[in-house]
Amino acid sequence: MTDPWIYSPPNPYPVASRRTAMPGPTPVPTLRTRVIEPARQAQSRSPFPMVSFTVALIGAAICAYHGYKRNSGNPAWGIVWGGAGFWCPVVAVPFALSQGLGKKG
Numbered sequence: 099m100t101d102p103w104i105y106s107p108p109n110p111y112p113v114a115s116r117r118t119a120m121p122g123p124t125p126v127p128t129l130r131t132r133v134i135e136p137a138r139q140a141q142s143r144s145p146f147p148m149v150s151f152t153v154a155l156i157g158a159a160i161c162a163y164h165g166y167k168r169n170s171g172n173p174a175w176g177i178v179w180g181g182a183g184f185w186c187p188v189v190a191v192p193f194a195l196s197q198g199l200g201k202k203g
Contacts, residue, residue, distance in 0.1 A: 157187025160194060167200030 158180045165179025166172065182190040 154184045154187050157191045158184035160199070161187075161190050164194035164197070164200050168197065168202060170202075 161183025162176045162180030166176030168179075169175035179190070179194065183194070
């Protein structure tokens with residue numbers, strides 16, 4: 099049984115046998131098999147994507163609460179602030195905290 103990543107293409111130039119000597123150019127040698135390595139996952143994965151996604155979700159929740167409360171319970175502003183908190187929590191969360199986290203103002 100061969101591994102799925104070993105690829106041996108068919109030879110487009112069949113070699114003539116010695117019994118039937120054909121005049122013409124020298125036959126091309128057979129193609130060699132290439133080994134195509136499968137993509138290997140890194141042994142130690144970085145925790146950065148999971149940590150940054152968690153921070154973004156927490157920022158979205160804090161900012162959605164702030165936008166909803168600050169604008170008299172308007173869900174549209176909660177969605178806008180939540181999106182800002184998800185996409186840029188480093189800026190939006192301190193901005194929401196400086197406004198009083200849900201206080202009208």
